[in-house]
Amino acid sequence: MPEPLGEFQRRMLEFIVNYIRREGMPPTNREIGKAMKIASTGHVDYHLSMLEKRGYIIREAKKSRGIKLTRHPWGIPVEGTIAAGEPIEIFSEPDQTIEVGHGVDPESSFALIVRGQSMIEDHICDGDYVVIKRQRTCENGDIVVAVHLVEGTPGKATLKRFFLEKEQVRLQPANAELEPIYIPRDEWDREWEIQGKVIAIVRHYGGSGRAA
Amino acid sequence: MPEPLGEFQRRMLEFIVNYIRREGMPPTNREIGKAMKIASTGHVDYHLSMLEKRGYIIREAKKSRGIKLTRHPWGIPVEGTIAAGEPIEIFSEPDQTIEVGHGVDPESSFALIVRGQSMIEDHICDGDYVVIKRQRTCENGDIVVAVHLVEGTPGKATLKRFFLEKEQVRLQPANAELEPIYIPRDEWDREWEIQGKVIAIVRHYGGSGRAA
DNA sequence: TCAAAAGTAGAACGGCTATTCGAGTCAATG
């Protein structure tokens, strides 16, 4: 739906979104100009009209701070789905977001949709959203998104509980039917990466979400 | 913390909150005046300074729409805890809220903290928040908050799955150790009330929330 | 190459905004 934007207008929209998130109100044209190092308010008006024409904002004429975002900025991106018995790809589903409250920083968080029963004993069901906080490290017992690097690039990802044991890392599913993954320390350090840990789960009943 | 407000200022604050929720920006003093049928902008300014002095808002001097709420308006109230094996009271814990996204109407929704394991087989754990949409009716299989009326006034509440059977209503816990509650139709109609149904659950890991 | 489109700047205008001031009403309190 929304036409792609040039670099400048993309940064301008980003400023507006962050301003709203920070201040609780949209910025004035002059505040935008100052932040974008634009000397002229007419110039700002021009770019705003571009953003409006392309469907990113709606402006209310003559009203101070009369900018509305067409998509509210509170959601965190849903970056894909995650399994389950077998590690699967994290595929990007752009534009889909889920709202989890202002306490969660959308810069450092994202969500995944759980597929399968691999975490069922932790009461995380098929269809649940898991909210992930991006971090490279974690503690024993954390539920983490672990990625197996293939030739340096991210390969398959899996959702498991993390345990650092003597000579190995154990990635433990919460399902008695599934075997844990054991990874020697050196291989772990070389070929694996923590992408983040689960800080919350959200389950919707009825209508859209499944998880009956 | 916040001093109580008079009726008028309470309604004024309510208007501001709703305006922000609706418009995505705070109202101007004149818009407040118009909504509250106040003829003078100075008069609005006076009441705003009262709201600020009593800790409900923060104003940024000279800025248009320079009103910030001290507590953001996106949360839905957490009205208490709910059991478990035995029905317990819904006790009011004022001021505590949980954010669940703009899709949930805070007028018609609230949240409860689950205590105990009565819904564990539906993967609702001790410490989870259940988001309830207020409604008087429900369909078979819905998870509902059912209240047993004692002499016409709300008595004990319980969280169960609802099933309408031939001559009775069955309130089914999701825990094999617990017995369902069977209620004859006439007693149900007379002494029980649906307070709402579960539309979502939220679980926080680490820090505040429990649910390890 | 040349013309159109897109981007930039500055200034100016009229309306909007928050704030202040002076004056007044009303109820409660001593």
Place this chain on the structure above:
DNA sequence: CATTGACTCGAATAGCCGTTCTACTTTTGA
């Protein structure tokens, strides 16, 4: 009764805001 505090109004003011206009430069595309 006099006083105080809370509330209300109307008017005035200085500054802020969105918009428009003209002029200029750069980029695009045929």
